[in-house]
Amino acid sequence: MGTQVKDVIVKPDAPSTLLLDKHADYIAAYGSKKDDYEYTLSEYLRMSGIYWGLTVMDLMGQLPRMNRQEIIDFIKACQHECGGVSASIGHDPHLLYTLSAVQILCLYDNVDALDVDKVVEYIKGLQQEDGSFAGDKWGEIDTRFSFCAVATLALLGKMDSINVDKAVEFVLSCMNFDGGFGCRPGSESHAGQIYCCSGFLSLTGQLHQVNSDLLGWWLCERQLPSGGLNGRPEKLPDVCYSWWVLASLKIIGRIHWIDKAKLRSFILACQDEETGGFADRPGDMVDPFHTLFGVAGLSLLGDEQIKPVNPVLCMPEDVLQRIDLQPDLLS
Amino acid sequence: MHGRVKVKSTAQQEEEKRKEREKKLKIYVAARDACFSKRKEGIWDEGALQITQQLLSSNPDFGTLWNYRREILMHLETVKDEDEVQKIYEAELSFLESCLKVNPKSYGSWHHRDWVSTRLPRPDWARELSLCDRCLSLDDRNFHCWDYRRMVVKMSGVPVDQELAFTDRLIGSNFSNYSSWHYRSTLLPLLHPESPELPSPPRSSLPPSPQTHSHRVCEEQLLKEYELVQNAFFTDPNDQSAWFYYRWLLGRAEREEMISCVFVSREEERVSVAFSRPVNAQSVGLLLVLDGLPQRVEWRSVHPRFKHSPVWICDLPPGTVSDITNEHNLTVHWMEKHTHRDCALYTGRTESWCRDSATDQELFRSELSVEKTSVLQSELQSCNQLQELEPLNKWCLLTIVLLMRALDPLGYEKETLAHFQTLKEVDSTRSAYYSDLCSKFMIENTILKMEYAEVRVFSISDKNLTTLCHLDQLLLVTHINLSSNQLQRLPPQFAALQCLEVLEADNNSIENLEGVYHLPKLEEVLLKNNKISSLADLQPLASCLKLKRLDLRGNPVTRVANVESELAELLPSVSDLLL
Numbered sequence: 086m087g088t089q090v091k092d093v094i095v096k097p098d099a100p101s102t103l104l105l106d107k108h109a110d111y112i113a114a115y116g117s118k119k120d121d122y123e124y125t126l127s128e129y130l131r132m133s134g135i136y137w138g139l140t141v142m143d144l145m146g147q148l149p150r151m152n153r154q155e156i157i158d159f160i161k162a163c164q165h166e167c168g169g170v171s172a173s174i175g176h177d178p179h180l181l182y183t184l185s186a187v188q189i190l191c192l193y194d195n196v197d198a199l200d201v202d203k204v205v206e207y208i209k210g211l212q213q214e215d216g217s218f219a220g221d222k223w224g225e226i227d228t229r230f231s232f233c234a235v236a237t238l239a240l241l242g243k244m245d246s247i248n249v250d251k252a253v254e255f256v257l258s259c260m261n262f263d264g265g266f267g268c269r270p271g272s273e274s275h276a277g278q279i280y281c282c283s284g285f286l287s288l289t290g291q292l293h294q295v296n297s298d299l300l301g302w303w304l305c306e307r308q309l310p311s312g313g314l315n316g317r318p319e320k321l322p323d324v325c326y327s328w329w330v331l332a333s334l335k336i337i338g339r340i341h342w343i344d345k346a347k348l349r350s351f352i353l354a355c356q357d358e359e360t361g362g363f364a365d366r367p368g369d370m371v372d373p374f375h376t377l378f379g380v381a382g383l384s385l386l387g388d389e390q391i392k393p394v395n396p397v398l399c400m401p402e403d404v405l406q407r408i409d410l411q412p413d414l415l416s
Numbered sequence: 417m418h419g420r421v422k423v424k425s426t427a428q429q430e431e432e433k434r435k436e437r438e439k440k441l442k443i444y445v446a447a448r449d450a451c452f453s454k455r456k457e458g459i460w461d462e463g464a465l466q467i468t469q470q471l472l473s474s475n476p477d478f479g480t481l482w483n484y485r486r487e488i489l490m491h492l493e494t495v496k497d498e499d500e501v502q503k504i505y506e507a508e509l510s511f512l513e514s515c516l517k518v519n520p521k522s523y524g525s526w527h528h529r530d531w532v533s534t535r536l537p538r539p540d541w542a543r544e545l546s547l548c549d550r551c552l553s554l555d556d557r558n559f560h561c562w563d564y565r566r567m568v569v570k571m572s573g574v575p576v577d578q579e580l581a582f583t584d585r586l587i588g589s590n591f592s593n594y595s596s597w598h599y600r601s602t603l604l605p606l607l608h609p610e611s612p613e614l615p616s617p618p619r620s621s622l623p624p625s626p627q628t629h630s631h632r633v634c635e636e637q638l639l640k641e642y643e644l645v646q647n648a649f650f651t652d653p654n655d656q657s658a659w660f661y662y663r664w665l666l667g668r669a670e671r672e673e674m675i676s677c678v679f680v681s682r683e684e685e686r687v688s689v690a691f692s693r694p695v696n697a698q699s700v701g702l703l704l705v706l707d708g709l710p711q712r713v714e715w716r717s718v719h720p721r722f723k724h725s726p727v728w729i730c731d732l733p734p735g736t737v738s739d740i741t742n743e744h745n746l747t748v749h750w751m752e753k754h755t756h757r758d759c760a761l762y763t764g765r766t767e768s769w770c771r772d773s774a775t776d777q778e779l780f781r782s783e784l785s786v787e788k789t790s791v792l793q794s795e796l797q798s799c800n801q802l803q804e805l806e807p808l809n810k811w812c813l814l815t816i817v818l819l820m821r822a823l824d825p826l827g828y829e830k831e832t833l834a835h836f837q838t839l840k841e842v843d844s845t846r847s848a849y850y851s852d853l854c855s856k857f858m859i860e861n862t863i864l865k866m867e868y869a870e871v872r873v874f875s876i877s878d879k880n881l882t883t884l885c886h887l888d889q890l891l892l893v894t895h896i897n898l899s900s901n902q903l904q905r906l907p908p909q910f911a912a913l914q915c916l917e918v919l920e921a922d923n924n925s926i927e928n929l930e931g932v933y934h935l936p937k938l939e940e941v942l943l944k945n946n947k948i949s950s951l952a953d954l955q956p957l958a959s960c961l962k963l964k965r966l967d968l969r970g971n972p973v974t975r976v977a978n979v980e981s982e983l984a985e986l987l988p989s990v991s992d993l994l995l
């Protein structure tokens with residue numbers, strides 16, 4: 086009897102140093118494979134893909150290698166009449182990609198490339214009577230979208246355009262017995278949603294509503310013997326969950342509750358020495374998503390080769406300083 | 417991309433794969449472009465359904481295509497009769513079922529099923545529920561399916577007890593099922609509320625979360641749950657799910673919202689107010705009445721870092737209470753909560769307060785509860801039995817600590833400390849968590865001891881403290897001794913110690929004094945052997961105007977050039993400086 090702990094084994098020959106140059110080359114080359122089948126299949130999330138790539142490049146001090154003008158023109162072409170932004174041309178607007186677009190434009194210090202007033206109108210229009218946000222006009226409700234809404238508005242300095250009190254009330258109604266948060270009221274806690282909800286409460290100045298000791302306990306219990314963190318009990322570790330758990334712990338002032346050295350070696354082991362980039366777990370295929378969260382995680386762990394990252398918005402701190410945005414963190 | 421193992425392949429294999437991908441790409445792009453152009457032309461026909469179906473079966477995350485399908489379906493609703501519409505939607509459901517079989521975790525597919533189910537002219541909720549049963553039998557942690565199930569349950573009015581029985585079944589077949597335990601935590605309070613005759617008024621239109629007061633469970637049901645959880649952790653003591661659930665079951669009701677303390681000082685002409693939870697006094701409607709007259713005062717939190725704080729301060733208009741021969745009556749009203757607290761300042765007294773202490777409120781009967789002692793006692797017995805079998809099981813040890821705190825925090829102090837020591841050894845990854853939790857419990861015990869002794873001295877030296885908490889409970893403390901611990905900072909919350917005169921914190925690792933901020937009575941600060949390295953770190957002390965004595969021996973800052981003259985300028989009130 087006894088549960089087998091679900092975990093991976095980090096092999097002794099796994100990478101143990103940070104291969105920044107390889108990662109930069111990997112990301113720089115990624116966008117040039119436009120005729121690739123896999124690349125085309127991921128078109129539905131292109132805007133977020135660009136945000137992942139550019140943010141990790143900026144964190145590594147390599148943003149100038151990306152094609153600024155092409156990207157800005159692309160974003161402009163993705164804004165729709167309603168104000169929302171789509172993942173790519175021909176796709177429908179959605180809050181997920183509206184946030185990504187605004188994040189990218191903040192990196193480039195060029196938010197006016199979008200019609201900002203229309204973006205604000207779009208977001209405002211997606212707030213429901215109970216305070217929640219739909220992801221788009223088709224009405225899917227999720228606390229992720231509450232985060233997207235307030236994060237976008239915070240970056241634009243327009244937080245007061247929605248009913249913040251109602252929005253907070255909804256997010257708090259998704260708090261669970263373990264102190265975590267799920268997608269909707271009654272949904273199970275999940276590290277990704279906890280990140281969104283603690284980030285949301287940070288941006289709305291309501292972090293005191295979090296039961297930090299209880300939630301922090303649940304979060305630090307995500308660390309497995311391999312050093313990696315999972316997103317829910319009894320799940321495998323993953324670089325992206327490592328970021329969501331770590332960032333949440335940072336937001337609620339409990340980052341010291343995990344073993345940082347062990348997590349660092351897990352993240353480093355997820356690098357691909359040949360191609361550059363990070364995978365979800367050691368030995369898997371790399372992608373820009375896990376590459377960003379790997380690098381951002383190492384930044385939160387204090388790696389000085391990388392720019393400091395903001396745990397709430399997953400953007401370089403210097404970018405947020407430029408727009409004078411400092412989300413609350415608990416101490 | 418998740419869980420895709422990187423496979424080594426030969427150059428020839430690579431070339432074959434490349435060719436195949438090229439072919440697939442052509443087909444895909446052609447289909448996608450066909451979809452986009454049909455949609456642009458406003459074509460909402462069966463052909464469009466077919467081509468989006470083809471694309472979505474391999475790429476269900478392509479959200480725009482689901483949107484297009486919804487447009488088509490809505491159009492068909494307007495041109496077909498009800499039976500035909502019913503058939504079209506049923507076909508849609510079976511298409512979705514095949515998508516979910518291939519990719520059971522696609523947000524897009526689940527949301528579309530949600531959408532279709534609510535538009536179906538004659539919904540078959542029983543079929544939907546059995547789909548959930550099947551899906552959860554394949555993966556009992558699929559949160560998309562759980563969420564869909566909750567929607568179905570709500571729409572079709574499945575009774576709560578039937579759902580609870582469903583979790584019984586799942587847990588019965590596999591205790592290690594966090595999702596089911598979670599679901600129970602949302603169902604139980606609905607089925608067995610703590611006080612059924614007194615349903616608490618809903619705070620809003622939303623269902624209350626299991627974290628809130630109204631979501632406690634009645635005692636009879638609690639006993640049954642204890643039994644179920646014990647079965648689980650005796651069967652598999654390392655399964656965390658049951659332990660998380662158990663900690664919630666043992667949790668105590670939320671603290672009553674109230675003003676816990678009002679303190680008034682003649683000399684500073686200042687009122688300090690402590691609340692049972694952090695509030696924003698500027699927005700909750702706080703009213704100060706002095707001798708029957710409402711006062712126009714400005715409330716500020718104890719530290720500018722806090723917009724929400726458990727302690728707020730205001731200055732009285734000059735001269736209102738300074739004459740010691742006058743008696744005054746103060747009332748602080750918390751309008752939003754319809755509650756208030758009075759405080760009388762008698763003739764000849766320099767200060768006064770009125771409060772519910774931590775002991776009055778049984779604040780630290782831990783986070784655990786009010787449940788009958790005998791019940792907790794027998795729970796402790798069971799855990800002790802398990803611990804004998806599994807002496808190094810961290811879940812069991814931690815639970816024992818929590819139960820001991822619920823029963824008798826001071827009486828079990830020694831055992832608690834020993835258990836924490838073991839916890840740090842068997843689960844060294846989380847040793848910082850255990851250190852902080854242990855610090856919290858030691859601080860609680862020290863507050864209890866201080867209050868039983870009816871003194872205003874808080875002394876907790878040499879206890880391996882790594883963090884400070886409950887500082888809002890120390891509003892009246894005049895002397896604090898934190899020496900010989902492992903503290904790294906005196907955090908902003910420390911500014912709640914509005915009566916503090918002497919601060920002893922020798923032999924720690926303090927590098928940050930942010931919280932030693934505007935403490936009006938503070939005269940003596942002893943910080944020998946800490947890690948204060950720069951004058952900037954000492955800046956907060958400059959706001960404590962009565963500071964006379966400062967001991968900085970054994971800190972790196974003492975080696976800064978011209979430290980003495982710099983300090984004389986920074987802290988002009990200090991006459992007794994030890995470097």
Ligand SMILES: [Zn+2]
Pocket residue numbers: 323324325326365375417418
């Ligand atoms: Zn991942």
